[in-house]
Amino acid sequence: MSVEFREIEGKSMGYLGLLALLGGILALGLGAAYYMEHNGHWVTGMTNQIVWGVPHVFAVFLIVAATGALNVASVATVFNRHVYKYMGRLSGLVAISLLAGGLMILVLDLGHPDRLIVAMTHYNFKSIFAWNMILYNGFFAAVFVYLWAMMDRNARPLYKPAGIFAFAWRIILTTGTGSIFGFLIAREAYNSAVMGPMFVAMSFAYGTAIFTLVLLASYAWTGRPLGDLVVRRLKNMLGIFLVTVFYFVLVFHIASLYVAQRHGVEEFLLFGDNIYSTLFWVGQMLIGLVVPFALLYLPGTSGSRFWLVIASLLVVIGGVIQMYVTIIGGQAWPLDLFPGLEESSSFFDGVIHPYHPSLPEFLLGLGGMAATLLMIALGVKILRFLPMSLEDHVVDPQHHKAAD
Amino acid sequence: MSNENRIDTYRRKLLGGGAALVAGVTIAPGVILNTVAQAAKPGDRPLDRPVDDSVRWGLLVDANKCDGCEKCVTACHETHGVKSHGRPETDAQWIRVVKLRDRKTGYEQQLPVMCQHCKHPPCVDVCPTGASMKRADGIVLVDKHICIGCRYCMMACPYKARSFIHESLEGEQLPHAPRGKGTVESCTMCVYRVDNGQQPACVEACAAEHGEEGKALIFGDLKDPNSEISQQLKKYGGKQIRADLKLDTGVRYQGI
Known part of the structure; x- marks a missing residue:
């Protein structure tokens, strides 16, 4: 049975309103970036101590989620799960849109965004940052080819190899993104090889949550039928990924807690009288992991699409908070130049570094998110990303309700 | 000697001479630089000469x-x-x-x-x-x-x-x-x-x-x-x- 893909009509007031809203947020984000670049970074909360701030929290979150969003397509292509096959195109679109939004933030926060061309022409091949630039560009290329193979009958033979390649590429990419932090030898909150795989696990959870939200919204707002089978599969996938994230977070912190040198930073992040401990337990663990997991599996909320939306939103919020704890909290803990000795100086040695995020930083971050959603909204109107129907008998002709 | 052979001989000489010239142009400055580098003392390197690792x-x-x-x-x-x-x-x-x-x-x-x-x-x-x-x-x-x-x-x-x-x-x-x-x-x-x-x-x-x-x-x-x-x-x-x-x-x- 062939499934019909069609562009959305995109003429309703709701759709145009959505575009206007996202465009407005994006414009605010771009304005904020201009303001920060024009004045210099002193107008932000970032300092010589907290060198990466809220823009990086949003950027890294989106970049990590991007690779995870491709997961739905990969499951169909690489692991031959037919049910996911018709969502592959949307999965690819969400993936590249998330990556573009994240990179937009990252570039606009540079001290010299005007030198993007320098970053593209001068490569230090030992730099994991430079590897990531190659990985990001490669991801765009790989997903474009993958989408082409999915959307053009003539490119069909490429479908399997392109899907496998994109899957392998995305694993490497997210490992690379995690390793941006994992390879920082001198910072006690980082410097762990586990960060690579931990970010891969997080990407699965964040990407699946965002994909679920986009899918449910698209079908609800266009009135196209969406069967329970697909929704249930996405729900279960999200549940498994949340458990995986929990596992890696546990391993990461237990490994750190075992090392005497890191007792200080772990106590600071997990049990300190500070914002990061609160954000870790309430934001990352409770809002981002425990509550959504409970919502996915408790009898009262398990089958409900409404609660799946809430759970997915919580995973996204928890994910952003996790990035805040990782990126800002990790920098707030001072470098220990002279282990065992108390340090002090006019350059804030030996003290917890404060960080007061500014409004423009948040606006730039939200602008990146808006750019992502705008790309998706425009994408589904311009090209045939969405199937007309994802009913159970469409996605799985052999499906019997009792069998699942 | 036929004309063709004469041209071949000429080519060989030309190529040989060219190779020697290229080698001379590329190697000689290196040799000279190396000699100068060994003679250099900290602080008195001429500013038009690249920094080298003879000092740290x-x-x-x-x-x-x-x-x-x-x-x-x-x-x-x-x-x-x-x-x-x-x-x-x-x-x-x-x-x-x-x-x-x-x-x-x-x-x-x-x-x-x-x-x-x-x-x-x-x-x-x-x-x-x-x-x-x-x-x-x-x-x-x-x-x-x-x-x-x-x-x-x-x-x-x-x-x-x-x-x-x-x-x-x-x-x-x-x-x-x-x-x-x-x-x-x-x-x-x-x-x-x-x-x-x-x-x-x-x-x-x-x-x-x-x-x-x-x-x-x-x-x-x-x-x-x-x-x-x-x-x-x-x-x-x-x-x-x-x-x-x-x-x-x-x-x-x-x-x-």
């Missing part, structure tokens, strides 16, 4: 002699036009005096900390564009023309040695110390002075304040066994900050 510049800090007067800090920031904007958290600091206190014994000391000019600098490793670089003589610098301001080097530096320029610089720029909003900077070991055969500003200021006997800073060539810095290190030893990271720093400390 280093600093020795004697924490026992440092009284925290901060003359080195003032001299450094004056010579490079680094000024405070009244915002300590974003103001650049190329060198700072760090006060240390032993929690158990209460023993206190102070010492200047700046870029440690590592042999294996993490900032150079992580820099995506290659703006962070190490000269052949061991001085770690930032190429302001290709620094994109990503600050990854600041994340990677174990010594908190780098600063980001958070604002436009007006009237602070000096010709020998180019700086710019949106780029990262740090101690250059006064590269412009060293190339002219002078000592770094901090070293000079320390000696001027405390005299030859009392000075806490010594600059010199770590590769030259007869240099003052090498002699001092041989006699009294020296430590590296975070020696466990095995970065082989160019800045060494005594008394820590």
Whole structure:
């Protein structure tokens, strides 16, 4: 049975309103970036101590989620799960849109965004940052080819190899993104090889949550039928990924807690009288992991699409908070130049570094998110990303309700 | 000999001569440069000749002699036009005096900390564009023309040695110390002075304040066994900050 893909009509007031809203947020984000670049970074909360701030929290979150969003397509292509096959195109679109939004933030926060061309022409091949630039560009290329193979009958033979390649590429990419932090030898909150795989696990959870939200919204707002089978599969996938994230977070912190040198930073992040401990337990663990997991599996909320939306939103919020704890909290803990000795100086040695995020930083971050959603909204109107129907008998002709 | 054979012979000679010429043009300058390099002494390298690794510049800090007067800090920031904007958290600091206190014994000391000019600098490793670089003589610098301001080097530096320029610089720029909003900077070991055969500003200021006997800073060539810095290190030893990271720093400390 062939499934019909069609562009959305995109003429309703709701759709145009959505575009206007996202465009407005994006414009605010771009304005904020201009303001920060024009004045210099002193107008932000970032300092010589907290060198990466809220823009990086949003950027890294989106970049990590991007690779995870491709997961739905990969499951169909690489692991031959037919049910996911018709969502592959949307999965690819969400993936590249998330990556573009994240990179937009990252570039606009540079001290010299005007030198993007320098970053593209001068490569230090030992730099994991430079590897990531190659990985990001490669991801765009790989997903474009993958989408082409999915959307053009003539490119069909490429479908399997392109899907496998994109899957392998995305694993490497997210490992690379995690390793941006994992390879920082001198910072006690980082410097762990586990960060690579931990970010891969997080990407699965964040990407699946965002994909679920986009899918449910698209079908609800266009009135196209969406069967329970697909929704249930996405729900279960999200549940498994949340458990995986929990596992890696546990391993990461237990490994750190075992090392005497890191007792200080772990106590600071997990049990300190500070914002990061609160954000870790309430934001990352409770809002981002425990509550959504409970919502996915408790009898009262398990089958409900409404609660799946809430759970997915919580995973996204928890994910952003996790990035805040990782990126800002990790920098707030001072470098220990002279282990065992108390340090002090006019350059804030030996003290917890404060960080007061500014409004423009948040606006730039939200602008990146808006750019992502705008790309998706425009994408589904311009090209045939969405199937007309994802009913159970469409996605799985052999499906019997009792069998699942 | 047929005409064809004659042309072949001619070609062979021409090619042979050409090869010899190319070899001569490419190898000879190298040979000459090498000869000059071996003859060179620290501080008197002609400015039109590339830096080489016949020297490794280093600093020795004697924490026992440092009284925290901060003359080195003032001299450094004056010579490079680094000024405070009244915002300590974003103001650049190329060198700072760090006060240390032993929690158990209460023993206190102070010492200047700046870029440690590592042999294996993490900032150079992580820099995506290659703006962070190490000269052949061991001085770690930032190429302001290709620094994109990503600050990854600041994340990677174990010594908190780098600063980001958070604002436009007006009237602070000096010709020998180019700086710019949106780029990262740090101690250059006064590269412009060293190339002219002078000592770094901090070293000079320390000696001027405390005299030859009392000075806490010594600059010199770590590769030259007869240099003052090498002699001092041989006699009294020296430590590296975070020696466990095995970065082989160019800045060494005594008394820590």
